[in-house]
Amino acid sequence: MARLGLSTVAAIFAQAVTSVTATGSEQCSSLTACGISFGEAVSIVNTTSIPASGLNISGTVNTIPFCRVFAEVSYANNHSVGFEVWLPEGTDYNGRFLADIGNGGMAGIVDEAALMLNVNKGFAVAGGDSGHLASENNDGEGSPGVYIPYLHDKDEVSAWIHNSIALFTPPARKVIEYVYGSAPTYSYYLGCSTGGAQGFSLAQFHPELFDGIVAGCPGNWYSHLALSFLWNTIPSTSLGFLPQETLDYIKSAVVSACDEQDGVLDGLIEDPLSCKFDIASLSCAVNESVQCLTTEQLASALHIYGGPHDSRDNSSLYPGFSFGSESEWMYQEDMLADAFTIPILQNLVFDNLTYNASTFNWGSDVDVLDARAGTLIDAINPNLSNFSTRGGKMIVTQGWTDPFNAATWPIQHREQMAAATQGDIDDWFELYMIPGKFPPINKIHPRA
Ligand SMILES: [Ca+2]
Numbered sequence: 001m002a003r004l005g006l007s008t009v010a011a012i013f014a015q016a017v018t019s020v021t022a023t024g025s026e027q028c029s030s031l032t033a034c035g036i037s038f039g040e041a042v043s044i045v046n047t048t049s050i051p052a053s054g055l056n057i058s059g060t061v062n063t064i065p066f067c068r069v070f071a072e073v074s075y076a077n078n079h080s081v082g083f084e085v086w087l088p089e090g091t092d093y094n095g096r097f098l099a100d101i102g103n104g105g106m107a108g109i110v111d112e113a114a115l116m117l118n119v120n121k122g123f124a125v126a127g128g129d130s131g132h133l134a135s136e137n138n139d140g141e142g143s144p145g146v147y148i149p150y151l152h153d154k155d156e157v158s159a160w161i162h163n164s165i166a167l168f169t170p171p172a173r174k175v176i177e178y179v180y181g182s183a184p185t186y187s188y189y190l191g192c193s194t195g196g197a198q199g200f201s202l203a204q205f206h207p208e209l210f211d212g213i214v215a216g217c218p219g220n221w222y223s224h225l226a227l228s229f230l231w232n233t234i235p236s237t238s239l240g241f242l243p244q245e246t247l248d249y250i251k252s253a254v255v256s257a258c259d260e261q262d263g264v265l266d267g268l269i270e271d272p273l274s275c276k277f278d279i280a281s282l283s284c285a286v287n288e289s290v291q292c293l294t295t296e297q298l299a300s301a302l303h304i305y306g307g308p309h310d311s312r313d314n315s316s317l318y319p320g321f322s323f324g325s326e327s328e329w330m331y332q333e334d335m336l337a338d339a340f341t342i343p344i345l346q347n348l349v350f351d352n353l354t355y356n357a358s359t360f361n362w363g364s365d366v367d368v369l370d371a372r373a374g375t376l377i378d379a380i381n382p383n384l385s386n387f388s389t390r391g392g393k394m395i396v397t398q399g400w401t402d403p404f405n406a407a408t409w410p411i412q413h414r415e416q417m418a419a420a421t422q423g424d425i426d427d428w429f430e431l432y433m434i435p436g437k438f439p440p441i442n443k444i445h446p447r448a
Pocket residue numbers: 258259260261262263264265266267268269270
């Protein structure tokens with residue numbers, strides 16, 4: 001198939017504008033016509049014109065008609081990012097582009113539910129699979145002793161968090177230009193958890209692509225977030241294990257003590273950092289209630305509040321959890337290390353599926369993790385001036401009772417950024433700390 005240069009494609013735009021308004025479905029199908037190129041490495045796989053109410057994703061239907069484009073862009077050695085672009089037809093398009101990545105965890109799928117929410121608002125939306133397929137990687141689930149192919153391929157690991165959005169965004173924008181006859185007025189990115197890490201990666205590594213980035217509950221210090229999961233693991237056979245009723249008991253006591261500090265008795269603590277609570281007051285030594293904390297359980301709670309530390313100098317490796325989040329700790333105790341940390345250590349860091357994570361050295365092995373994983377999956381450069389000086393704006397949200405990410409990490413990182421930033425960081429960066437669990441858990445980790 002012959003490929004046309006950009007100027008030729010631009011000439012096609014003029015005709016495209018008229019036809020998309022009049023016959024959206026015809027315009028949609030023309031995307032696969034011979035002779036149209038959206039980039040050398042880009043293939044339009046299929047297009048479908050979806051009438052209003054024609055598609056139901058997890059109970060949400062499209063309220064406007066749109067053109068659904070399936071495409072892929074190849075990268076590195078025989079790899080590709082699969083992506084979709086959903087284009088509102090007729091007058092429902094609001095003129096703006098939104099890359100919407102709801103994928104959490106190990107990604108590997110296009111999050112259609114996230115796309116549905118925002119195509120209904122009139123955005124031209126796009127989402128990708130992050131450069132590897134969940135279906136080829138244990139269905140996107142990590143587990144001890146399980147081979148996860150993409151974690152053994154540096155190109156795929158780099159695409160996962162750092163580069164996959166940047167790979168599909170230029171061709172997605174070209175599709176938009178072709179269909180509407182002009183580039184979107186603004187381009188935004190929205191993602192949570194791993195998607196939040198991808199947001200920071202865009203600002204750091206691809207600052208030219210987006211005018212605005214929303215990074216929710218960002219796991220952008222991904223390697224150390226994984227370490228925190230390992231640190232917080234408390235086996236159910238351990239004397240220090242905190243069963244759910246004990247977690248609920250601790251939270252209830254903390255919230256009772258601090259709820260009204262914000263002036264509203266609503267079961268939420270607006271600023272847990274201002275909550276002063278002595279967890280030792282719940283110890284069975286001083287409090288003989290049925291659910292009092294044994295010495296070992298008290299130590300476990302302090303361990304999780306404290307977060308991981310380097311055994312060499314006791315420096316913090318990642319923040320701990322905040323007052324009022326205790327009822328959400330069960331994933332930390334019993335699941336997340338198996339789902340994320342151990343697979344990353346066994347596949348990516350040590351290349352040994354029998355590696356025993358209980359032997360992790362909280363000193364020297366941190367350096368190994370940083371070198372072998374952090375360089376490929378972290379996005380923590382506090383100097384994002386290349387993004388801010390081109391006019392980029394960034395919003396970060398973090399729920400105080402997020403079950404996955406220690407809530408104070410974005411606060412800590414913002415302080416690092418402010419110190420590395422010339423001028424007032426508030427001119428282009430805003431952090432919103434949200435009382436309670438926000439965003440909804442199914443938005444962050446649809447597989448959890
Ligand atoms: Ca309150």
